[in-house]
Amino acid sequence: MNPIDTTEAAARADTFEAAREYRPPVLDCDSVSIFYDDFLAVHDVNFGCGDNEITALIGPSGCGKSTVLRSFNRMNDLIEGARVEGTISYHGEDIYHSDVDAIEVRRRIGMVFQKPNPFPKSIYDNIAYGPRVNGFKVDSMDDLVEEALTKAALWDEVKDKLKQSAFGLSGGQQQRLCIARTIAVRPEVILMDEPCSALDPIATLRIEDLMHELRSDYTIVIVTHNMQQAARVADKTAFFTAEAHEVTGDRTGVLVEFGDTAQIFESPVDKRTEDYISGRFG
Amino acid sequence: MTTQTARPDRPDLRQRRRPGDLAVRTIFRIAAALTIVITVGIVLALLIPSIEFFSEVPVNEFLFGTRWAPRFADASFGVVPLITATAWTTAIALFFAIPLGLGAAVFMSEFAHRRTRKVLKPVLEVLAGIPTVVYGYFAVQFIQATVLRDWFDLDTGSFSVLSAGFVMGIMIIPTIASISEDAMSAVPNSLRQGSAALGANRRQTAVKVIFPAALSGIIAAVVLGISRAVGETMIVALAAGQQARIVEGPLEAGQTMTGFIANAALGDSRVGSLEYNTLFAVGLLLFLLTLLINVISIAIVRKFREAY
Numbered sequence A: 001m002n003p004i005d006t007t008e009a010a011a012r013a014d015t016f017e018a019a020r021e022y023r024p025p026v027l028d029c030d031s032v033s034i035f036y037d038d039f040l041a042v043h044d045v046n047f048g049c050g051d052n053e054i055t056a057l058i059g060p061s062g063c064g065k066s067t068v069l070r071s072f073n074r075m076n077d078l079i080e081g082a083r084v085e086g087t088i089s090y091h092g093e094d095i096y097h098s099d100v101d102a103i104e105v106r107r108r109i110g111m112v113f114q115k116p117n118p119f120p121k122s123i124y125d126n127i128a129y130g131p132r133v134n135g136f137k138v139d140s141m142d143d144l145v146e147e148a149l150t151k152a153a154l155w156d157e158v159k160d161k162l163k164q165s166a167f168g169l170s171g172g173q174q175q176r177l178c179i180a181r182t183i184a185v186r187p188e189v190i191l192m193d194e195p196c197s198a199l200d201p202i203a204t205l206r207i208e209d210l211m212h213e214l215r216s217d218y219t220i221v222i223v224t225h226n227m228q229q230a231a232r233v234a235d236k237t238a239f240f241t242a243e244a245h246e247v248t249g250d251r252t253g254v255l256v257e258f259g260d261t262a263q264i265f266e267s268p269v270d271k272r273t274e275d276y277i278s279g280r281f282g
Numbered sequence B: 001m002t003t004q005t006a007r008p009d010r011p012d013l014r015q016r017r018r019p020g021d022l023a024v025r026t027i028f029r030i031a032a033a034l035t036i037v038i039t040v041g042i043v044l045a046l047l048i049p050s051i052e053f054f055s056e057v058p059v060n061e062f063l064f065g066t067r068w069a070p071r072f073a074d075a076s077f078g079v080v081p082l083i084t085a086t087a088w089t090t091a092i093a094l095f096f097a098i099p100l101g102l103g104a105a106v107f108m109s110e111f112a113h114r115r116t117r118k119v120l121k122p123v124l125e126v127l128a129g130i131p132t133v134v135y136g137y138f139a140v141q142f143i144q145a146t147v148l149r150d151w152f153d154l155d156t157g158s159f160s161v162l163s164a165g166f167v168m169g170i171m172i173i174p175t176i177a178s179i180s181e182d183a184m185s186a187v188p189n190s191l192r193q194g195s196a197a198l199g200a201n202r203r204q205t206a207v208k209v210i211f212p213a214a215l216s217g218i219i220a221a222v223v224l225g226i227s228r229a230v231g232e233t234m235i236v237a238l239a240a241g242q243q244a245r246i247v248e249g250p251l252e253a254g255q256t257m258t259g260f261i262a263n264a265a266l267g268d269s270r271v272g273s274l275e276y277n278t279l280f281a282v283g284l285l286l287f288l289l290t291l292l293i294n295v296i297s298i299a300i301v302r303k304f305r306e307a308y
Helices: A007-019 A065-071 A102-108 A123-133 A141-151 A171-184 A201-214 A227-233 A261-266 A271-277 B019-056 B059-064 B080-111 B114-129 B132-151 B161-185 B189-197 B202-213 B215-231 B234-239 B257-264 B274-304
Strands: A027-036 A039-049 A054-058 A082-090 A109-112 A189-193 A219-223 A236-244 A251-260
Touching: A027 A065, A039 A065, A039 A236, A054 A065, A054 A227, A065 A189, A065 A219, A065 A236, A065 A251, A102 A109, A109 A171, A109 B189, A123 A141, A123 A171, A123 B202, A141 A171, A171 A189, A171 A201, A171 B189, A201 A219, A201 A227, A219 A227, A227 A261, A236 A261, A236 A271, A251 A261, A251 A271, A261 A271, B019 B059, B019 B274, B080 B114, B080 B161, B080 B202, B080 B215, B080 B234, B080 B257, B114 B161, B132 B161, B132 B234, B161 B202, B161 B215, B161 B234, B189 B202, B202 B215, B215 B274, B234 B257, B257 B274
Parallel strands: A039 A251, A054 A219, A054 A236, A109 A189, A189 A219
Antiparallel strands: A027 A039, A027 A082, A236 A251
16 A cells, blocks of 8 residues: 555654653744735645654645745745745744844754755855854854764765865765755754755765754754655654635645654545555645 | 558658758858957958057057157157056046946845836946947036036046046946846855855845855956946047046046047048057057956956856
């Protein structure tokens, strides 16, 4: 029936469920709808991302999962006409409140993009950029760069060529550089928007291993097209789908089901989730 | 019932004749060749009279002489006065045009809303369409006579390199702004997003990521601006003055290289005479200067650019 092996994810989820007392979510969506001008992209989303958890957002193309992810650190602000209704809160603070500085939000909630996007600078300067623009007072930028690259499992590969252009790295290395760059500003949450979709399977595995390691220090939210990946890395999974409007035909994303990854993959409550997971749709 | 056409035994893969293809290719090849032919022709047209000129006037005397009086009985061919006037007008033009042009470009590319940009850019480009003779009169009549002399009460005559240079600066703002705006807009949005996601504000993103990434296009824009300033004729012929003398301050008048050519080429010098050949020697120098600026800028771009 279902070709995806979820035993590992299930076992992990079980141990964690048992060990964890209730903690309020780090990121919480309450009745969130997102518009691009008049177009309703995502409608009435409710879920939360817990501390030191990996939450996967899955679903077919156009279901709004990336839109939701980008609203978590106000990246949608860069798109003219984008608008969020409802409340997205970070430790209980509404990040879309008029008093909130989007730049402060982004410093705490970092983001890794679908296509690796290193700056056209040296490897060193790519890492040092974030601490510099945020005015970090550090004793040694060299140490900070090394620490970030080490955490991103890239240090050994690049330590002899820190002054070389980041564009000389392979795609997988560039993506780990982007993760290191994000870590360097010491965020609490890391958002990942299909971070492996431009990478080969080996580079993908390295990024997934890295996510497991980062999990103890960071809250991670990942958008992925790859269901096996969600099953492998995520503690919680949110399944989105797109529904066409009866009259206009506009496709709007909705959250169908949210729960522990093992439950979503093994005993989905909603028929649409089951169809998607088992490959009958999408 | 469906009728099936019989499948041929062998697929027909033989060369086809495509006369349209050939015609188009020929036209483009001619167009490409013409640009080279014309360039070579211009260089030759400059070189041949210049060689004659330098057979009569030593290169040293031409390049380092400080008195320019080609039409006097007691003729002298030191080009330094013309160079000083060109240097002053160009420097003044760039002093105004680079900050304003780049500022406008950064604003349009990184800060302005879609709609503002849509209005601003065409308006700016209209500036580039104003005939330079109009700029020239604007410089003489308004900037020199009204602004500098009447309003600021400055000690200056009917002409000055300041008014010519300032108006020339206004003229090249659109060149610099438009081309560098194109270069900055061409920087992928993923870099802006990456920078924003690290907590950088728009100014930091513009200055530290977008500007360096677009540097080769920006330098190209500035170089084009410099070339236009060095080669601009009508504004300086009208507003800088016709007296070839070493210019020591912005309020002085002086004749630039292009100003001399425009002035001397009005038709009273005999073909083949030394005076006639002088025009080409100055023209050649102008050409070499522009070429030098281009070579230097390419070197700068190679050294500093951050290719994306």
